[in-house]
Amino acid sequence: MAILKAGADAGNSGLKLNVLGLDPLFIPSIYSHHIGEATNILSDEDISVEELENNIDVTISSPTLKANNMRYIIGQKVIDENIKGIEMEKKS
Structure with missing residues (x-):
């Protein structure tokens, strides 16, 4: 290792x-x-390893969350696609 x-x-x-x-x-x-x-979602085959950090798109599924199965766009993708974002530091 x-x-x-x-x-x-x-x-x-x-x-x-x-x-x-x-x-x-x-x-x-x-x-x-x-x-x-x-919005401009690509299949995982369309995203190069070098671009993964700029295409973070996740769905979180947990019965303990109020908003279960909510989809989130994270980081640079929010900025690049001009999506209305929520800054994490303001929510912490």
């Missing part, structure tokens, strides 16, 4: 992640509830 040296900063503007030997990763601290049809 390889040990990776990494540093993460989950500050106000977003998650900044650095892993030794790899390109840094930044995910803005913004999300949007997405209701309805896909």
Whole structure:
């Protein structure tokens, strides 16, 4: 098993992640509830590994949540597609 040296900063503007030997990763601290049809959703085959961080689109399913099966667009995708977002730091 390889040990990776990494540093993460989950500050106000977003998650900044650095892993030794790899390109840094930044995910803005913004999300949007997405209701309805896909905006510009791609199938997983259409998204390159390098673009995964800019195409975060998840559905969270948990019976303990008030809003079960809610779909969220997270990070840069909210900004790029001009979706009305909610900044995480304002909700914390």
